[in-house]
Every structure is written in C-alpha cells, then in structure tokens.
Amino acid sequence: MTASAARAARPLLGAAVFLAVLGLWQAEARRHPSYLFPAASAVLERASHVWPTSEFLSDVVSSLERLGAGYVIGAGVGVALGLVLGSSVGLRRLLEPLTELLRATPAISIVPAAIVLFGLGEAMHVAVIAFAVCFPVLVNTVEGVRAVSPEVRDTAAMLQVGPVERAVRIHLPAALPQIFAGLRIALSAAVILLVISEFVGAGDGVGHYITFQQSQFNTEEVYGGILFLGLLGYVLNRLFLVVERRVLAWHYGAVGESGR
C-alpha cells in the first residue's frame, strides 16, 4: 500500500476500531446479562427514546445556558485582565503570586465553597465554570501580549496608538493565536466543571440527569447521559476548531508560509 493510500485508509481504520470496541461491549454485555452493565444496543435504544423528550431537552438547554454564560464571563474576564497584565510589568509583578496560586488551584476544589457562597442556584454553576475558564485564558493572553514583536510595538508607537487602542487593536489581535489556545483548554475545563457542579447541586441539567438516573438504578439512562456528554464535548470542540480556523486564517497562512 502506498503512503497516500495508507493515509486515506486511516479514518476508515479509526471507524473500524470504534465499531470493534462497541461490538466488544455489546458481546460482553450479552454474555453476562445484568442491569448493572447494559448492552450498547440497549443504551442506544433507550437514548433514542429519551433524548427527544422535552424533559431531557430542557436538561440540555439548562446545561448549555450555564456553560455558555460561564464560558463567556470567564473568557471575557481572562482576556481583559490578560491584556492589562500583559501591558504592565508593574501590575504583572504585583498580581503574579495571586494569579499563579489561583491558576494552580484545581477548579473542582472551589465547588463546595461556591455552593456555600452562592447556594445551589445558577450563579454557583456559572461562577465555577467562569473560574475554571478564566485562568488558562488569562495566562495565555498575558503570554501572547508579552510576545508581541518589538517591531510591532515601535510601529504602533509611531502611529500614535494610545494605551487603550494598543490593547484592543494591537495586543488583542497579535495575541489571538495564544488566546485561542487558552480558550480551547478552557472549553474542556468548562465542560468538566459544568458536569461536576450539576452532579453536586442542581435541579436539572445533564449532570443532574445522570446522578438522578443512577439513584433510580436506571443504568441504561446513566450510560446514555455519559454518551450524550461525550458527544457534546466532541461537537463543541469541532465547532471551536471551525471558529478558530476562520478567525485565525491570517495566522495559519503566515505560519505556513514561513514554515515552508
């Protein structure tokens, strides 16, 4: 097989492995029938009934709203703070110990404190997601701003660019490749925090759906919920890549050119 044929076959091979694992699950579950370990076919069959119901869809909507709000707030704060800290050596030195500590704190560990602080309402979910999102974005923004080339800084200075305009029209676009790297890490962190916070304190949402079904010993629903979250994460990541490719088209072009 030629190299290009092997490359072309790779996605097919991937799909084959995926189906094989599914088949193995199915076969094993069939060999040991037990409600504790439902067959893949049963999970899918159940999902096909549950997922279109308005109850499940409203869980999905609740989860997406929390995720969206937390992500936008966390990313906004991270970028804004990153632009400020990236431009000011003094402020960076002043705040570095604090941001380094908060960044190293596992976001999951603040969930109990957030419940105490915000109760079990929407604010708690949004706050922990925003917290988890903020730091990777902040750190990447600072690094991106610091990496702005001296030539660009000099050019901006000669073009009478003031501090606010510099942050928005020079530093922000120049740092955008790094900011997107942070946003992507933050996306998976956001999904994790969404689910965790719904496990421990929510009246609805996909995370709550899974724990509720578990308490009812509905294992098919539990696996279905897990499957749904997997698909959700996958779709969000793909969407993110589509947006990134569009927004950073100039960057990939420039990088590809110099790498040639």
Next chain:
Amino acid sequence: MPRAVEQEAHAGVVLRVDSLSKRYAENGPPALSDVAFEVRRGELLAVVGPSGCGKTTLLRIVCGLTSASAGTVFLDARPVLRPPREIAVVFQDYSRSLFPWLTVVRNVMFPLRRTQASRAERLATAEAALEELGLRGVARKYPWQLSGGMQQRVAIARALVSRPEILLLDEPFASVDALTRAELQDVLLRVHGEHRRVTIVHVTHDIDEAAYLADRVLVMTPAPGRVVRLVDVELPRPRAQTATRSSDRFLAVRNEIQEAITEQQALQRGGERQ
C-alpha cells in the same frame, strides 16, 4: 540673534539634531557621541556607516522611540520628546512591522483611522497610496502572501499615506535580494521626486546606495558613534541605475565616503596600538 532673524536662518531646516549623545549603560561606552547636523526641508539625507556606528540609535532618537542621554532633536524648532505625528518610519524588518492580522489595504488605512474622512474616502486614499507604490490587485491580500519587496512597498505606502513631513527609513532594503533592492531604490527616488515636500532620512550601511539616492550623505563611524563627514552628492536628478552609477561624480562621492570611513578606522587602529 533676534528671534525673527533666527527663524529665517532656519527656514529651510526641518530637523535639527543638537549635540546628541547616548549611553545605554550608566558607565558603558557611548553609542552616540556629540552628533549634530541639520536636515533641510525636502532633501534626501543618507546616514551611512559600518554596523555599530549608532545609525539605528540615532534614528530611534530622532523619531522619539528612544531618549537621548544628552542633546536634543528639534522638529520644526520644537523638541522631539515622543513619536511625533509628522514623522513616519519604515523599519528594516517589514515582515514584522506590518500587522499580520490586517489585509494589505487595512494596514495602509491604519494611520488614517483618526482623520475626519469617511471609510470610503480612507479606503480610496489607501488604495491610491498602494497604486503609487506600484501595488495593484494586492489590497485584499494578507502581508504574508506578498514577496519581501512587495511587503516593503506596503510598509512605505503605509508610511506615506498620512503625508508625513519626514520619512525615516532604517535599512529598508537590507533584507531583500539585489534586484529587488535596485527596484525599491528607484521606487523611493520616484516617490521623493513626486512628493517634493517630504523629507527623507535614509539609514544604510551600503555606501553605493547612499551615494545613489541622497542629496547629502552623513558619514558615521563607530566606537563612539559620531559624524565624521557630511558629503554633498551633487549628482543630477532624475537618477538612473546605470547612468548615475557609472558617472565620474558618483565614483568621486563613493570614494569620499569610503575614505572618510577608512581614515577613521585607521586612526582608531593606530590609537589601539599605542
């Protein structure tokens, strides 16, 4: 001298550099030592010298990006303390001074962002500036899609679009191949011919380039960086690559520059031996 007389005496002077010195470290060697000269309105002044002679430091102080340790730069008799609106700069590294996230035309429009003109007018002005630099059909491209020579033309277009009084060029053609370099030299001569009002200060380490382009050549030598000679080129304009470069006057000018540099180097070597 009465004020009126003084003003008249300086009427033709757009930029005055007054006993400029620069040390980067408190007790370090001076990068510039007592540099003084005047630039006349509309002239093309070349600053030439070997690397390390402080050319770039001088240029950065003139455009307000770096502060001097002593001395002052006067633009239209006002001291330069920060980058002035009237000065535009083209840096050597075009690939890093153009904004990669903006298309070519948006790069050129950038200096016009605070003018009263509408967006359509600014677009038209930027497109005209590109046209003037011989750039057609590239307005919607990104800088990385152009060759080095074309990127440098974009940088020149962006510098000229706001009609600066003074255009400073820091080794602008040092990063392009020889053919492109000759082409860009002629572009610069044409631009200078067409905008009689713009004064150009062109920093280069290329003696031939300085002689070919300039009305006057400021010769600098290193350790410490200072001006050792000011050469009047007195070559007729318009200039042409072959005719000008093969003239007797061209050879005389380039030899004078070369001698000034060599002389100074010999003096320094002599000084080191003693």
